[in-house]
Amino acid sequence: MISPAARDALEQYLAHRAALSAVSENTVKAYHGDLVDYLNFMSLYKGGPQGLAPLTEISVSDMRAWMAATRNQGVSARSLARKLSSVKSFYRWLAERHGFEPTAVLSVRAPKFQNKLPRPLPEGAARDVLGTVEMQSDTPWIGARDTAVVTLLYGCGLRISEALGLQGKDAPLPATLRILGKGGKERIVPVIPAARDAVETYRAQCPYPCETDEPLFRGARGGALNARQVQKVMQRTRMQLGLPASATPHAMRHSFATHLLSAGGDLRAIQELLGHASLSTTQAYTAVDTNRLMEVYNRTHPKA
Structure with missing residues (x-):
């Protein structure tokens, strides 16, 4: 359901992330999974594959719908926060390349969650x-x-x-x-x-x-x-x-x-x-x- 233009942008973004020396292969894979899920949702939610132009017009309500649907799939608040971070990072890169204002995406707040402390042995x-x-x-x-x-x-x-x-x-x-x-x-x-x-x-x-x-x-x-x-x-x-x-x-x-x-x-x-x-x-x-x-x-x- 992802449009060719969106898929190309995704691949270019992942290549950009992979080129950063501080990013591991596993991190790039995690970005890929998060963003594919996001793009697939938006295609279904909007009624068809989303090209670059529609992606630049995503609203706060669209983002909230994606977050609600993701939580309903049993995804934890911690995991959703990570997915949202992936989407925001993608949009920052996309906005720099295509000159649009990504405020609607970047302004969405991550769900609150309590950090789990490590549990060492005595x-x-x-x-x-x-x-x-x-x-x-x-x-x-x-x-x-x-x-x-x-x-x-x-x-x-x-x-x-x-x-x-x-x-x-x-x-x-x-x-x-x-x-x-x-x-x-x-x-x-x-x-x-x-x-x-x-x-x-x-x-x-x-x-x-x-x-x-x-x-x-x-x-x-x-x-x-x-x-x-x-x-x-x-x-x-x-x-x-x-x-x-x-x-x-x-x-x-x-x-x-x-x-x-x-x-x-x-x-x-x-x-x-x-x-x-x-x-x-x-x-x-x-x-x-x-x-x-x-x-x-x-x-x-x-x-x-």
Whole structure:
């Protein structure tokens, strides 16, 4: 239902976004999905494919109709806010190229939503996870592999994609790793001895050769280890330990940051270690730490 002119504009816009060094491939895909949904809705809502001229005449009521229809599909307020951001970004670019006033689109307010705080594990629970992960497999080298991956998440604050992106040439792990994170952002991450030891234990048992340009972490058949397998291991581990469903691989990364903060770590240093582009993203951990402090206060203060 998207007109050829609108489709061409969309492709040109996505190419523009992809050319920006700070935008990842996944972000471009998200923009594509959001904008295709928006353009399809407007075509149906207006009764036919919308060329560029009709798109420049979208009203506030049109935007509200799109937002209402999107919410009725079960899309959360958070996701709708992201979709609206995609549409606004597209319209800013479109307005610059075609010289129209995009105020009707840009003035629409995003729905309010409450930011979800990260849910880290207590320090004892994080240690229990590291000691229990290897028990989830009857094959010793696979147990050692899973322990090494989870240790990198908690000990170095890596994203699961970053840990699984390591190659044979990265081992044995040096004192610091150069990690290419989201949006091509590069950072230097210290590697604690426990993480290096865990990786070496895995390498000594892995039946597949540690080739320079091959994935460091292998699946049971020798291919690259899939993130879904790590998620399943964490699921079995948390069930064995009686931990909540929030105890995911990513929660180990959250735990890394929160435990550093609790121990007196500098927020900006933690931002660099995590590879967050904005300090505001890292500041979510201060809220977690404050919540924990208030729990202790309310539980122990004699006047509470």
